[in-house]
Amino acid sequence: MVSKKIVLHFPKRMVDRPLVSHLIKEYNLDFNILKASITPEEEGLMVLELKGKQEDFDRGVKFLKDTGVIIDSLSQNVSRNENRCTDCGVCLSVCPVGAFEVDSGTRKVKFHDKKCVACALCIKACPPRAMELHF
Amino acid sequence: MAKTIEEINEKIKKGNVVVFTAEEIIGVVKEKGLKKAAEEVDVVTTGTFGPMCSSSVYFNTGHASPRIKYGGGRAYLNGVPAYSGFAAVDLLIGANALPDDDPRNRVHPGEFNYGGGHVIEELVAGKDIKLEATAYGTDCYPRKKLETLINIKDLNEAVLFNIRNAYQNYNVAVNLSSKTIYTYMGILKPDIGNANYCSAGQLSPLLNDPLYKTIGIGTKIFLGGGVGYVAWQGTQHNPAVLRGDNGVPRRGAGTLAVIGDLKQMSPKWLVGTSMLGYGVTLSVGIGVPIPILNEEILQHTTVTDEQIYAAIVDYSDAYPNVKPSIVGEINYAQLRTGKATINGKKVPTASLSSYSRAVEIAGTLKNWIKTGKFDLTKPVAALPGAESGVSFKTLKERPVNNHIK
Numbered sequence: 001m002v003s004k005k006i007v008l009h010f011p012k013r014m015v016d017r018p019l020v021s022h023l024i025k026e027y028n029l030d031f032n033i034l035k036a037s038i039t040p041e042e043e044g045l046m047v048l049e050l051k052g053k054q055e056d057f058d059r060g061v062k063f064l065k066d067t068g069v070i071i072d073s074l075s076q077n078v079s080r081n082e083n084r085c086t087d088c089g090v091c092l093s094v095c096p097v098g099a100f101e102v103d104s105g106t107r108k109v110k111f112h113d114k115k116c117v118a119c120a121l122c123i124k125a126c127p128p129r130a131m132e133l134h135f
Numbered sequence: 136m137a138k139t140i141e142e143i144n145e146k147i148k149k150g151n152v153v154v155f156t157a158e159e160i161i162g163v164v165k166e167k168g169l170k171k172a173a174e175e176v177d178v179v180t181t182g183t184f185g186p187m188c189s190s191s192v193y194f195n196t197g198h199a200s201p202r203i204k205y206g207g208g209r210a211y212l213n214g215v216p217a218y219s220g221f222a223a224v225d226l227l228i229g230a231n232a233l234p235d236d237d238p239r240n241r242v243h244p245g246e247f248n249y250g251g252g253h254v255i256e257e258l259v260a261g262k263d264i265k266l267e268a269t270a271y272g273t274d275c276y277p278r279k280k281l282e283t284l285i286n287i288k289d290l291n292e293a294v295l296f297n298i299r300n301a302y303q304n305y306n307v308a309v310n311l312s313s314k315t316i317y318t319y320m321g322i323l324k325p326d327i328g329n330a331n332y333c334s335a336g337q338l339s340p341l342l343n344d345p346l347y348k349t350i351g352i353g354t355k356i357f358l359g360g361g362v363g364y365v366a367w368q369g370t371q372h373n374p375a376v377l378r379g380d381n382g383v384p385r386r387g388a389g390t391l392a393v394i395g396d397l398k399q400m401s402p403k404w405l406v407g408t409s410m411l412g413y414g415v416t417l418s419v420g421i422g423v424p425i426p427i428l429n430e431e432i433l434q435h436t437t438v439t440d441e442q443i444y445a446a447i448v449d450y451s452d453a454y455p456n457v458k459p460s461i462v463g464e465i466n467y468a469q470l471r472t473g474k475a476t477i478n479g480k481k482v483p484t485a486s487l488s489s490y491s492r493a494v495e496i497a498g499t500l501k502n503w504i505k506t507g508k509f510d511l512t513k514p515v516a517a518l519p520g521a522e523s524g525v526s527f528k529t530l531k532e533r534p535v536n537n538h539i540k
Contacts, residue, residue, distance in 0.1 A: 084406075086184065086406055086418060086489045086492055087489045087490075088486055088487055088488060089485050089486045089489070089490075090321050090487050091485070092473065093321070093322075093324075093329035093331065093483045093484065093485035094321075094322055094485075102473065107494065108491045124244075124411045125321070125322050125411055127186060127408040127410060127418065128406050128407070128418065129409055
């Protein structure tokens with residue numbers, strides 16, 4: 001079994017087509033939608049956590065790619081600008097998945113980007129605007 | 136044995152001064168005992184770094200040719216309005232100022248990405264700032280319009296002047312309502328979904344000198360990465376609040392007005408700050424040295440986060456409607472664990488004030504003193520204490536009918 005977080009970009013022409021449902025029906029994949037939006041230019045964006053057998057995962061991702069969906073891995077999409085972070089820690093109570101942690105020794109704030117689900121709540125909540133979202 | 140500031144300055148000159156941070160001193164006194172430590176230790180350094188809204192910079196641009204008088208006209212710095220109601224070419228920019236065209240909270244919560252605090256950060260960083268000024272023109276100041284880049288290095292004076300900083304203790308903010316609120320204390324989730332606080336606690340300047348025995352007008356301090364001074368008590372200075380047996384206020388109490396030459400400060404310690412749904416401000420770094428003149432002064436510097444209590448305040452109703460009721464009290468040791476039990480509910484806690492930066496400031500100031508770069512000053516006047524009668528009043532609104540100017 002694998003569990004991976006991926007970012008799907010749907011071009012304008014595909015926004016109105018059901019695609020993700022095929023992942024369950026034909027590829028036996030379980031998914032959790034972490035974020036979904038359609039931009040004013042009608043491009044779709046979805047952050048998915050996919051669970052299933054590696055083989056099913058690879059076939060499912062290939063299916064999506066073949067339809068024209070652009071797939072990114074999630075980890076690169078939220079980052080911290082270390083020059084702006086002041087280690088205040090107000091992000092801790094905003095993050096729903098506990099991706100931030102205060103080091104009990106140094107009291108500096110650690111960002112665990114592997115835990116991040118790119119919900120983007122921290123982006124505007126960060127007072128010095130140190131958190132950056134790259135889609 | 137009591138010491139004097141003159142004696143401590145002699146030791147700074149000779150290079151044998153004994154300095155600890157307000158965090159380190161706790162263990163030192165525990166180990167050596169108060170009496171022995173008071174004889175040996177000369178200075179305890181404090182620090183705090185957090186959003187401090189009543190901050191500003193004033194400067195003098197020098198005269199243009201032909202001359203223009205900003206006073207009575209309007210001036211903008213990178214699109215952010217500056218206060219121009221002074222003689223010819225002096226301007227003041229406040230940390231909370233916003234561009235006229237900022238959408239503010241029209242779509243709530245507003246983002247507040249750029250304002251006065253950010254202009255101050257860019258100015259101190261040495262970046263060029265666009266100045267636009269319009270004036271009405273006089274015989275001696277004929278010019279009506281000016282648009283130019285300015286840079287801190289070309290200004291005659293550039294002075295950080297913050298009329299309320301370094302709050303001695305502060306509210307812990309929660310939200311008792313059923314919807315998320317966006318405050319200067321951060322995002323507060325419904326039904327006490329979280330609790331935000333803002334104090335350096337055991338490192339905070341005024342919490343280490345709770346009765347203002349050494350910190351007064353004229354005290355030389357670390358300010359924004361450079362050297363500054365306490366100019367006055369800050370606005371809303373409120374010394375007569377509830378205090379614990381240790382003299383430490385259990386509510387927001389004293390404040391400091393501080394001043395210093397912006398040209399020797401650094402953008403690391405003056406950071407433009409955006410509070411979602413609230414506005415812009417400036418995060419400021421301040422460190423105050425406490426001369427250990429006697430045992431009582433030293434005793435106060437050993438205060439720990441466990442011994443400092445703050446009021447938990449509901450920002451959905453009690454705060455906006457100026458109701459005196461509080462949800463409860465909590466100490467900073469509990470808050471710093473990241474979890475607190477409030478009204479029987481276990482909630483995450485988060486800080487707006489950076490403890491690690493407070494540690495860095497106290498450590499930097501310690502090094503400055505130990506290496507002879509920074510000496511101590513004797514205050515020229517004390518801050519008003521609990522007995523002074525100074526208190527923080529609310530506004531009494533009165534009808535304006537028939538008011539004659």
